Amino acid sequence: LIISNIIISSMKRRLPAGNKARKPPSPPKLPILGNLHQVGKYPHRTFPGLAKRCGAPDLMLLHFGSRPVLVVSTSKAAREVMKTHDLISSDRPERKTAKKLLYGNKDIVNARYGEHWRLSRRLCVLHLLSNKKIRSCRPLREEEIGLLVNRIRTSAQAGQEVNLSALLPCFTNDVICRIALGRKYNTNSIFRDLLAEIMELFIAFSVGEFIPQLSWVSRLTGFDARVDRVARRFDEFLDGAVLESAARLEKGSNMIERKEEEEEEGEGQAVPLIDVLLQLQRDSPEECHLDGDGIKAVIMDMFIGGTDTTSTLLEWTMSELMKHPRVMKKLQEEVRREAGVIICEENLHKLEYLKLVIKETTRLHPPVPLLPPRQLMQDATIMGYDVSAGTMILTNAWGIGRDPADWGESPEEFLPERFLQTKVDFIGQDFELIPFGAGRRRCPGISFGLAVVEVALANLVRDFDWRLPGGMRLEMTECVGLTARRDVPLLAVPTIVPAGERASVQ
Numbered sequence: 001l002i003i004s005n006i007i008i009s010s011m012k013r014r015l016p017a018g019n020k021a022r023k024p025p026s027p028p029k030l031p032i033l034g035n036l037h038q039v040g041k042y043p044h045r046t047f048p049g050l051a052k053r054c055g056a057p058d059l060m061l062l063h064f065g066s067r068p069v070l071v072v073s074t075s076k077a078a079r080e081v082m083k084t085h086d087l088i089s090s091d092r093p094e095r096k097t098a099k100k101l102l103y104g105n106k107d108i109v110n111a112r113y114g115e116h117w118r119l120s121r122r123l124c125v126l127h128l129l130s131n132k133k134i135r136s137c138r139p140l141r142e143e144e145i146g147l148l149v150n151r152i153r154t155s156a157q158a159g160q161e162v163n164l165s166a167l168l169p170c171f172t173n174d175v176i177c178r179i180a181l182g183r184k185y186n187t188n189s190i191f192r193d194l195l196a197e198i199m200e201l202f203i204a205f206s207v208g209e210f211i212p213q214l215s216w217v218s219r220l221t222g223f224d225a226r227v228d229r230v231a232r233r234f235d236e237f238l239d240g241a242v243l244e245s246a247a248r249l250e251k252g253s254n255m256i257e258r259k260e261e262e263e264e265e266g267e268g269q270a271v272p273l274i275d276v277l278l279q280l281q282r283d284s285p286e287e288c289h290l291d292g293d294g295i296k297a298v299i300m301d302m303f304i305g306g307t308d309t310t311s312t313l314l315e316w317t318m319s320e321l322m323k324h325p326r327v328m329k330k331l332q333e334e335v336r337r338e339a340g341v342i343i344c345e346e347n348l349h350k351l352e353y354l355k356l357v358i359k360e361t362t363r364l365h366p367p368v369p370l371l372p373p374r375q376l377m378q379d380a381t382i383m384g385y386d387v388s389a390g391t392m393i394l395t396n397a398w399g400i401g402r403d404p405a406d407w408g409e410s411p412e413e414f415l416p417e418r419f420l421q422t423k424v425d426f427i428g429q430d431f432e433l434i435p436f437g438a439g440r441r442r443c444p445g446i447s448f449g450l451a452v453v454e455v456a457l458a459n460l461v462r463d464f465d466w467r468l469p470g471g472m473r474l475e476m477t478e479c480v481g482l483t484a485r486r487d488v489p490l491l492a493v494p495t496i497v498p499a500g501e502r503a504s505v506q
C-alpha cells in the first residue's frame with residue numbers, strides 16, 4: 001500500500017490536474033536495440049520519413065537501446081525546445097568517446113551545462129572569437145586565401161582539374177592552425193590525419209554507449225583502444241604546441257598586451273589563441289579558470305568547430321553554384337562589379353547576393369545536419385507531450401531547412417532569391433533556419449566562420465570560371481561524419497579570368 005501511494009503521489013506531481021500523461025509518438029521498437037535498427041546511415045534523412053509514418057511530425061520519441069531520444073523535426077518544435085525550454089535543455093549528454101578525446105569534456109562543445117561551460121564559453125566569446133580578434137586575423141586569412149587562389153591558378157595554367165573537396169579542408173585547417181597555434185603544420189600531415197580520425201571517432205557508433213550490456217563489443221573490436229591511442233597522440237601534439245607557446249610568452253612577458261594594442265590599430269600579427277589562453281591563465285587567473293587540460297580541450301574545439309564546418313560550407317556552395325550556372329553567373333557579375341581588383345573584407349558589405357547564396361546553401365546543406373545532442377535536465381511538457389529528464393534531444397536542422405511548411409512548394413530548389421522575400425536569418429533567432437543552432441548553445445563562431453567563407457568564395461568566383469570535367473555528372477549526396485561533407489569529391493576545371501575582363505564588368 002505504501003509503495004502504491006508513493007507511485008500515485010509521484011504521478012500526481014508530474015501531471016497537471018485533469019491531463020493524462022502523453023508521450024510523443026514513437027515507432028515500434030525492438031527489445032534491447034530499441035529503434036537503433038531504424039536510424040540508418042543518414043539519420044537526418046531517415047528521421048522525417050520515420051516521423052511521418054508514426055504520426056509525429058513535430059516531436060518523435062525514439063529509443064537508442066534503453067536511452068530515450070527526442071527527435072525535433074519542425075521549426076515550431078525547435079522553437080519550443082531551444083527557446084521556451086532552452087535553459088533545461090542546454091545540457092549535453094555524456095559520451096564515453098568524447099570524454100576521452102576531450103580531456104573529460106573540459107572543452108565547450110561537449111561540456112555539461114554548468115559553471116565550467118559558462119566560464120569557458122565566456123572566455124571564448126570575449127577573448128578568442130570576439131570581433132576584435134576576428135579583425136586582427138584579417139591579414140592572415142587574406143594571406144591564406146591568396147595561397148589557395150595561387151594553387152588553383154597553377155592548376156588552371158596547366159589545364160588541370162582541381163579537387164576542391166581536398167583543397168578546401170587543407171585551406172581552412174591552415175587558417176585555424178595559424179590563428180589557434182601561431183603556425184601551420186604543413187610538413188606534419190600526421191596532424192591532419194589525427195584530426196580526421198578524431199572527427200570520425202566522434203560520430204562513430206559505439207554500441208556500448210547505448211546498450212551497457214554490450215560495452216564489451218567496443219573493447220573486442222578494438223574501438224576503445226583506438227580512441228585511447230588517438231587521444232594520446234593528439235595530446236602529445238598539443239603538448240608540443242603548448243611548449244612553443246610558453247617559449248613565446250617567455251620571450252616577451254607583456255607580449256599580448258603590446259600586440260593587442262597593435263591589433264587594435266590593425267598593424268600587428270594576430271596573437272595565437274593558445275598564447276592568449278596561457279597568458280590569461282598566468283596573469284589573470286580570475287578571467288581564466290582553465291587548467292592545462294582545459295586549455296588543450298578548448299584549442300581542440302577550435303579545430304573541431306572551425307575547420308570541417310567552414311570547408312564543408314564552401315564545398316557545398318561551390319557545388320550548388322556549379323549545378324546552377326544562372327546563380328553562378330549572377331554572383332560572378334556582382335563580385336566582379338562590386339569587389340574591384342582586390343577583394344578584402346571591407347568590400348564584403350557590397351556583396352549582397354553572395355550572402356544570399358551562402359545562406360541558401362546553409363538551408364539545404366547545413367554542415368552539421370543533426371545539431372549536437374542536448375539533454376533534458378528535468379521533466380518537461382513540450383508541445384503538450386511529457387518528456388522525462390535525461391532524454392537526449394536531436395534537432396534535425398537539415399529536415400527543418402527543407403520543410404515545405406516553412407519553405408513553400410519547392411523547398412528542394414536552390415534559390416538564393418527566396419531570401420529577398422523573407423527576413424529569416426541564420427543567427428539563431430529564426431527557427432526555420434538553424435545551421436548554427438540556437439539558444440544558449442548556439443555556435444559562438446558564426447562571424448569567425450563566415451569571415452573565412454565569404455572572402456574565400458568571393459575570390460574563387462571572381463578569379464576563375466568553373467566547369468565540370470568532361471562527362472562528369474554532379475552527384476549531390478553527402479557522407480556520414482561529424483559534418484556532412486560531399487560523398488563524391490568535387491572535381492572542377494578552373495579557367496583564369498584575366499584582370500582586364502574583370503575590370504570591364506565594373
Ligand code: HEM
Binds near residue numbers: 306
Ligand atoms: C560554417 C561554420 C560553422 C558552422 C556551420 C557551425 C555550426 C555549429 C553548430 C550547429 C553548433 C551547435 C549549436 C547548438 O548546439 O545549438 C556549433 C557549436 C559550436 N561551434 Fe560552431 N560552427 C561553425 C563555425 C565555428 C567556428 C569557426 C568555431 C571556432 C573557431 C566554432 C566553434 C563552436 C563552439 C565552441 C561550439 C560549442 C558551443 C556550445 O556548446 O556552447 N564554430 N557550431
